[in-house]
Amino acid sequence: MVARKAAKKPNVSADELKTYYREMLLIRRFEEKAGQLYGMGLIGGFCHLYIGQEAVVVGLEAAADEGDKRITSYRDHGHMLACGMDPKGVMAELTGREGGYSKGKGGSMHMFSKEKHFYGGHGIVAAQVPLGAGLAFADKYQGNGRVTFTYFGDGAANQGQVYETFNMAALWNLPVVFVIENNQYAMGTAQKRSTSSPDIHTRGEAFGIPGEAVDGMNVLAVKEAGDKAVAHCRSGKGPYILEIKTYRYRGHSMSDPAKYRTREEVQKMREERDPIEQVRGLLLTGNHASEEDLKAIDKEIKQVVNAAAEFAKDSPEPALDELWTDICAETAPQNA
Ligand SMILES: Cc1ncc(C[n+]2csc(CCOP(=O)(O)OP(=O)(O)O)c2C)c(N)n1
Numbered sequence: 001m002v003a004r005k006a007a008k009k010p011n012v013s014a015d016e017l018k019t020y021y022r023e024m025l026l027i028r029r030f031e032e033k034a035g036q037l038y039g040m041g042l043i044g045g046f047c048h049l050y051i052g053q054e055a056v057v058v059g060l061e062a063a064a065d066e067g068d069k070r071i072t073s074y075r076d077h078g079h080m081l082a083c084g085m086d087p088k089g090v091m092a093e094l095t096g097r098e099g100g101y102s103k104g105k106g107g108s109m110h111m112f113s114k115e116k117h118f119y120g121g122h123g124i125v126a127a128q129v130p131l132g133a134g135l136a137f138a139d140k141y142q143g144n145g146r147v148t149f150t151y152f153g154d155g156a157a158n159q160g161q162v163y164e165t166f167n168m169a170a171l172w173n174l175p176v177v178f179v180i181e182n183n184q185y186a187m188g189t190a191q192k193r194s195t196s197s198p199d200i201h202t203r204g205e206a207f208g209i210p211g212e213a214v215d216g217m218n219v220l221a222v223k224e225a226g227d228k229a230v231a232h233c234r235s236g237k238g239p240y241i242l243e244i245k246t247y248r249y250r251g252h253s254m255s256d257p258a259k260y261r262t263r264e265e266v267q268k269m270r271e272e273r274d275p276i277e278q279v280r281g282l283l284l285t286g287n288h289a290s291e292e293d294l295k296a297i298d299k300e301i302k303q304v305v306n307a308a309a310e311f312a313k314d315s316p317e318p319a320l321d322e323l324w325t326d327i328c329a330e331t332a333p334q335n336a
């Protein structure tokens with residue numbers, strides 16, 4: 001009889017697992033609340049929810065160090081929360097209030113934090129990719145050892161500017177991790193209908209950029225891949241590509257009729273692969289936490305999200321004369 005291999009125990013502490021659980025849950029509950037506020041007419045314009053993809057950003061933020069940078073697309077609330085931006089300021093921006101990160105003038109896709117090195121929030125598909133390489137260029141120039149996480153989607157990966165960027169990033173050995181969040185759809189188009197080769201992580205081969213595919217529903221796998229990619233970039237070996245296979249449960253944006261996939265497909269993913277449920281399972285089966293402990297965390301997160309929503313509702317709309325501020329910088333920022 002062949003001895004059955006014991007299931008591999010994850011090499012991770014209880015505290016680490018609880019942190020991942022808490023951070024992913026914060027994004028999930030925050031996004032659910034944003035969806036509700038949108039339904040109530042309190043959020044205007046575009047709103048792209050991140051529900052289902054939480055393990056990507058939480059795993060990679062765990063691999064980041066102080067001072068590392070991040071830049072992403074319009075599906076950006078999870079990235080802000082995971083890098084430590086204040087849920088109150090994010091929610092107030094979503095609702096167009098003065099207390100928001102862009103004083104209520106930017107909305108969902110246009111928030112920034114110099115303090116947390118979060119460079120947006122970009123509505124033009126793939127536009128953030130060359131900008132991410134530019135951030136990494138600045139770091140390399142300054143020799144500060146920092147790494148930039150440049151996130152983009154599977155749809156964006158078919159844009160020409162991505163390959164111009166790969167070329168320059170490889171040529172100049174820039175410390176940039178290109179993170180392709182492959183959630184299998186670009187708006188209503190499934191990857192197999194738009195993409196000639198499904199292995200997007202191999203797209204850097206022509207430029208000598210290594211890449212790998214990662215299970216994006218498993219936060220531990222994402223963290224491990226993130227550590228490897230960051231070590232590569234920090235050691236001066238140049239860019240690295242992570243194609244993180246994930247899934248979004250909600251529509252592309254709030255106005256998505258979702259006719260391009262079945263309910264069963266989404267349900268199956270939720271039931272069998274959910275990133276939060278996976279960590280919850282590890283915490284319980286490893287006796288790292290009891291049901292009561294997890295309930296206490298759930299309650300705490302709910303309070304944080306409710307407080308963010310209340311803060312947003314109580315914050316006034318920006319004054320009219322704010323229309324004329326923050327348009328041009330008087331002087332170029334130094335040491336940004
Ligand atoms: C240059 C450009 N073309 C088209 C659009 C419209 N658009 C917005 S999101 C999107 C799909 C992008 O899909 P993907 O890169 O997979 O990201 P995801 O939404 O799945 O996170 C498109 C075509 C746009 N914003 N910018």
Ligand SMILES: [Mg+2]
Pocket residue numbers: 153154155181182183184185186187
């Ligand atoms: Mg996509």
